Each structure stands twice: as C-alpha cells, then as structure tokens.
Amino acid sequence: MIPPLPASARPAPLRELPRAIRQGIVHLFTDIDDTLTAGGMLPASSYSALWDLAAAGIRVVAVTGRPAGWCDHIARMWPVAGVVGENGAFVYRYDRKSRRMHRLSASADIGAPDERAALAAIAARVLREVPGTAIAADQPFRVADFAIDFSEDVTPLPLSRVDEICRILDEEGVRFRVSSIHVNFWKGDFDKMGGVRRFLAEEGADPDAMLQSAVFIGDSPNDEPLFAGFPHTIAVGNIRRFLTRLTHLPEYIADQESADGFCAAAALFIEARGALRMGSC
Numbered sequence: 001m002i003p004p005l006p007a008s009a010r011p012a013p014l015r016e017l018p019r020a021i022r023q024g025i026v027h028l029f030t031d032i033d034d035t036l037t038a039g040g041m042l043p044a045s046s047y048s049a050l051w052d053l054a055a056a057g058i059r060v061v062a063v064t065g066r067p068a069g070w071c072d073h074i075a076r077m078w079p080v081a082g083v084v085g086e087n088g089a090f091v092y093r094y095d096r097k098s099r100r101m102h103r104l105s106a107s108a109d110i111g112a113p114d115e116r117a118a119l120a121a122i123a124a125r126v127l128r129e130v131p132g133t134a135i136a137a138d139q140p141f142r143v144a145d146f147a148i149d150f151s152e153d154v155t156p157l158p159l160s161r162v163d164e165i166c167r168i169l170d171e172e173g174v175r176f177r178v179s180s181i182h183v184n185f186w187k188g189d190f191d192k193m194g195g196v197r198r199f200l201a202e203e204g205a206d207p208d209a210m211l212q213s214a215v216f217i218g219d220s221p222n223d224e225p226l227f228a229g230f231p232h233t234i235a236v237g238n239i240r241r242f243l244t245r246l247t248h249l250p251e252y253i254a255d256q257e258s259a260d261g262f263c264a265a266a267a268l269f270i271e272a273r274g275a276l277r278m279g280s281c
C-alpha cells in the first residue's frame with residue numbers, strides 16, 4: 001500500500017492519485033447529494049458511471065444522509081452493492097439471488113416513538129428560531145433522524161444561518177451533521193463511518209483490511225468522518241466552499257464539481273482496471 005500524503009500536502013489534485021491505488025480499489029464508497037448529483041438531479045453520466053464501475057468489478061456503496069425510503073429503492077434498483085443511509089443509522093444490502101433485502105440497524109431502539117417525538121420538538125424549535133428553514137421534504141421517509149432543509153426546497157441560506165441551526169442542536173445535546181442541503185440530527189451513537197464498517201463486516205472479511213483497498217468520494221462537512229476514516233479519499237470540486245471548516249481534509253480533490261467530479265474519479269478506477277467505459281464521462 002502507498003502511504004497517504006502528509007496532512008500539509010492535502011488535498012492534492014485528483015490527477016496525482018497514484019496508479020497503484022487506482023488499480024487496487026475494490027470498494028468505492030460515494031456520497032450522493034452534490035457528489036453523484038448536480039443541481040438536485042442524478043445525471044445520465046453519473047448513473048452510467050455506476051454501471052461502468054460495477055461492470056469493471058468495483059463494488060460501489062452509496063453513503064448518504066438520505067432517508068430509509070430512498071435507500072430501499074437505491075439498494076434494490078441501482079447497480080450498487082449496498083447503501084449506508086441516514087448518516088449511518090442503517091445499512092441496506094439487496095441479495096439479488098435470494099431476492100432478500102438485508103437491513104442492518106445501528107441499534108435496536110432506532111425509531112422508538114418517544115425518541116421521534118423528542119426529535120420533532122427540537123425540529124420545531126429550529127424552525128421557530130431560524131427563519132427560512134423548513135423540515136426536509138424527505139422527512140416522512142426517515143426512520144432514525146430529522147433533517148432541516150436550508151438549501152434544497154427553500155431559498156438557500158448563508159452558512160451563518162446554518163451555524164445558528166448547529167448552535168441550537170448543540171444546545172439540545174443531539175448529534176448532527178451538515179450536508180450541502182440539510183442539517184441532519186439524531187439521538188444514538190452512530191455515524192457514517194460506523195455504517196461503512198458494518199457493511200464491510202458483512203462482506204465477510206476484516207473491515208480494517210478491506211478499507212485499505214477502498215476509496216471514499218464526497219463533497220461536504222457531513223462526509224468528514226469518512227475523510228478521517230478512509231486511507232484513500234477524494235472530494236469533488238464543490239467542497240472548496242467548506243474546506244476552511246474541515247479538520248479532516250480529503251486526500252485528493254477533483255477539478256470539476258459534483259457529478260462531473262465524480263465521473264472524473266470513476267473514470268480513473270475504471271480505466272485502471274482496463275475496462276471499457278460505456279458512459280459519457
């Protein structure tokens with residue numbers, strides 16, 4: 001294994017990702033919003049890249065703050081090996097041979113009614129005290145966390161207003177993460193990196209050993225535990241607005257933003273395996 005770059009050198013341009021790493025990647029973990037998507041949509045180029053990665057033998061896993069309802073669909077219908085959803089609350093893996101959806105929760109009490117009521121009360125406080133915020137439109141499909149929209153279906157709020165949301169959540173003693181569109185918060189001891197480890201444990205080998213041949217691609221502060229936990233990490237170009245807010249930086253950064261950046265990264269791994277790219281990135 002090639003050692004990661006020293007912290008002072010990060011993030012390096014994506015084109016400097018060594019060939020040995022490109023060739024050795026077995027698992028590619030990716031964020032969804034503003035990493036696979038652009039302008040709130042999944043472009044054909046990203047979806048094609050997922051198929052091309054799968055055809056090249058790379059196991060792709062989506063890691064997202066998105067809700068259980070979406071993750072069930074993604075695990076079943078996209079060319080992925082699994083999904084880590086709601087910031088690590090669960091892992092969904094669909095076994096196509098046995099036609100069984102395997103759902104692994106971070107803990108047995110996720111979604112308990114009293115916990116949901118407590119989170120709903122905190123969400124109501126945020127909406128009262130931070131004008132311009134809203135409950136995320138995908139909230140009905142969540143089982144573990146709550147999501148406050150600051151940039152998806154509402155007029156995008158400045159980061160100073162996002163800081164105000166975080167201050168309230170901190171006061172309330174809940175865990176929270178800021179994505180490019182939502183602030184997600186929850187009770188319980190889970191995060192995305194824990195979800196990644198649960199997924200890898202299900203792959204049947206030592207998660208620490210498998211992480212050495214895994215890469216993560218993301219775009220925002222809620223991906224920070226993964227930038228810290230993976231030996232190989234890439235950010236798409238739109239992370240630049242958040243770079244000063246991150247303690248754990250990605251190792252490499254794409255020139256292009258969001259879906260175009262994802263395609264540029266995917267192409268490196270597909271080509272390193274000598275596989276053909278049928279898609280358009």
Ligand SMILES: [Mg+2]
Binds near residue numbers: 031034035179
């Ligand atoms: Mg994102």
